[in-house]
Amino acid sequence: MLKLLLNRKVWALPWKFKLFILRYFLSIRNPDNVQKINGGRVLSIYLPPFPSQAFDTFLDAQVRASRGTAVPEIVNISLTSECHNGCWHCLTSEEENELDGDVLLETIGSLKQMGTFQFLFTGGNPLLRDDLETLVSAASGSSVALVSTPGPLDRERAVSLKKAGCQGVLIALEHHEREINDELMGSSGAFERSLDSIENAREAGLLTGTWIVATSETINDMDAYLRFVKEKGVTDVAVFEPMLVDEGYLLDDEDRKYLRELQKASKKVKGYPRIISGPFMDSEEFMGCTAGYNRLHISASGDVYPCDMLRDSWGNINDEDITSIWKRMHDRYSQPICGCIALEKVDEELPEYYNCLIRKGVRRG
Numbered sequence: 503m504l505k506l507l508l509n510r511k512v513w514a515l516p517w518k519f520k521l522f523i524l525r526y527f528l529s530i531r532n533p534d535n536v537q538k539i540n541g542g543r544v545l546s547i548y549l550p551p552f553p554s555q556a557f558d559t560f561l562d563a564q565v566r567a568s569r570g571t572a573v574p575e576i577v578n579i580s581l582t583s584e585c586h587n588g589c590w591h592c593l594t595s596e597e598e599n600e601l602d603g604d605v606l607l608e609t610i611g612s613l614k615q616m617g618t619f620q621f622l623f624t625g626g627n628p629l630l631r632d633d634l635e636t637l638v639s640a641a642s643g644s645s646v647a648l649v650s651t652p653g654p655l656d657r658e659r660a661v662s663l664k665k666a667g668c669q670g671v672l673i674a675l676e677h678h679e680r681e682i683n684d685e686l687m688g689s690s691g692a693f694e695r696s697l698d699s700i701e702n703a704r705e706a707g708l709l710t711g712t713w714i715v716a717t718s719e720t721i722n723d724m725d726a727y728l729r730f731v732k733e734k735g736v737t738d739v740a741v742f743e744p745m746l747v748d749e750g751y752l753l754d755d756e757d758r759k760y761l762r763e764l765q766k767a768s769k770k771v772k773g774y775p776r777i778i779s780g781p782f783m784d785s786e787e788f789m790g791c792t793a794g795y796n797r798l799h800i801s802a803s804g805d806v807y808p809c810d811m812l813r814d815s816w817g818n819i820n821d822e823d824i825t826s827i828w829k830r831m832h833d834r835y836s837q838p839i840c841g842c843i844a845l846e847k848v849d850e851e852l853p854e855y856y857n858c859l860i861r862k863g864v865r866r867g
Contacts, residue, residue, distance in 0.1 A: 511561035515859070516568050522858040537737060539669070539709060546776055547648065547670040547709040547738040548576075550619060555644045559619040566617065567796065568861050573617035574828055576797040578810060579606070581634070582626040583802045587652045588688025589674070591715045591744050599803040602820070603633045609800070609824045610640045616825065622672075624650040626802060629659065635666035642667025650674075650713065652692065653699035660699075660706035670709030672740060673699045677720060678730035686720075697734065704735045711738035711775075721757050724764060732775050741765075741779040745811045745844050753781075762787070786840040790853030793843055794835025798828065808835055811844035 512520060537544050542551025550556030563575045582600040585592075610621065621641035628634055629651050641647040647667055652674040663671070673696050676686035680693040687693075696712070703710040712731050716724065724741075731739060741761055743753045753761075758781035768777035784791045794808030801807065805815040806827045816834075817827035838856050841848035852860065 509561065511558060511565060514565045515561075516861050518858040519564070519568065522855070537709065539707075544709065546778070547672070547711045548620060548646070548778065550646050551669075556619055556642075556646050559617065559644050563617050563619055563796070564859060567856075568859050570860070572796045572832065574613060574796060574798050574832075575618060576620045576622070576792075577613055577618050578622045578624055578797075578799045580624050580626060580800065580802040580810070581606075581628040581631050581637070584630050585625055585627040585652060586689060587627075587674070587692055589652075589676070589715075590686055590688065599801070600631075601800070601802060601804055603636070605804070605819055606637055607640050609819050610637065612824050614641070614645055616828065618645055620646045620648065622648045622650055627651055629653070629655060635662055638663060638666040638668045642669070648672060651699070652687065653695040655699035655702050657702045657705060660702040660708060664706045664708055668708060670711060670738070671699070671703045672711040672713050672738070673703070674714075675700075675712040675731065676714050677723065678727045682720075700731075700734050700736060709737050710735060711740065712736050713740040713742065715742045715744050716753065716757070716761065717744060718753060718757055721753070721760065724760075728764075728768075728774050728777070732773055736775050738776045738778070741777060743780050743845075745842075780842070784840070784842045786849065786851065786853050788853060789855045790838040790840045791843050791848065792838045794831050795838050798831065800824075806831065809844065 512523065539551050540554065542554050542557070544551045550560050560575075563573050566573055579601070584600070623634065623637060628649055631637070634649070638647045638649070646669045648670050649663060649668055650672040655671060655673070660671070674687065675683065675696040677683040683693045683696070684690055700710055700712070714727065728739060741764070743758070743761070761779040762782040762785055765777045765779045765782040768774045783789050793812055797809065799807045799810040800819060804818040804820040806817050806819065806824065807813060807815060808831060816831035819827070838853060839848045839850055840853050
């Protein structure tokens with residue numbers, strides 16, 4: 503902790519943000535929340551290890567944001583729409599496309615120059631791409647490269663991704679009971695494929711997470727789910743809420759409150775993995791919705807969106823450089839806001855994280 507606070511880039515941040523970082527690190531009471539990887543320590547599969555070149559990129563991005571020049575810190579790229587599953591909430595199957603490798607390499611290079619510290623390769627199923635390791639290698643180093651997949655991830659591929667520079671793999675697992683999981687993922691055998699993928703990722707030395715889209719029904723099973731994946735060696739769980747689906751699947755305010763409290767509890771409860779929940783991250787307590795402000799999504803057709811749930815394209819990487827597209831989109835989404843834009847539940851005030859980060863007097867949009 504002392505080494506972190508003595509970092510010169512930390513001291514370039516506003517004093518309120520330095521206090522925020524101190525409070526955040528000291529709030530990690532569960533020792534399982536801190537792991538060692540590649541000679542550094544990580545607090546989340548999504549964050550770079552400290553110390554590392556990628557962590558310096560992360561700090562650079564925070565310094566620039568504090569001075570009013572936010573960069574695309576986090577980029578999700580859907581490499582292909584192909585997948586053998588039929589998850590109930592998936593929108594990717596509507597695209598029926600696959601991004602060109604050379605265009606992707608050029609785009610990744612431009613984004614790294616702009617200051618991106620995290621790339622998440624998703625789909626469909628990115629494991630179906632033969633050039634996945636090439637893309638991971640291009641994204642790693644000064645950034646963190648992650649892969650999100652429904653599997654199957656065999657041992658050879660897991661080792662290959664690790665050698666290419668992948669930090670972690672997020673594996674789809676919708677429920678801790680086989681029959682319910684396979685129904686939600688729309689594929690017989692999905693449960694076993696996910697569990698095998700978790701084991702192979704762990705053995706390869708990758709940080710290993712799962713992700714789940716919670717419904718008003720499955721949210722009641724969340725405690726059992728978290729303890730189940732923890733026993734399987736999962737380090738991180740991303741909990742999303744359904745959007746752009748029938749209203750019967752949507753969460754209510756009490757459900758969102760529960761997920762916010764669940765993320766807080768994950769720092770203290772030894773039986774839980776680390777948790778990132780959409781309702782907490784979008785709330786006034788933390789980052790708020792940063793779609794288009796410091797993150798973007800690239801679809802399998804090359805369209806650039808603020809996030810994968812906001813289907814207003816600001817350009818296509820097959821036709822235009824990502825730098826120009828980003829500037830145009832960021833001019834529109836010039837600050838984070840409390841709440842989820844996709845759900846149209848927003849408050850124009852800045853969330854706590856950015857109230858600490860942005861320097862007094864900086865234009866907020």
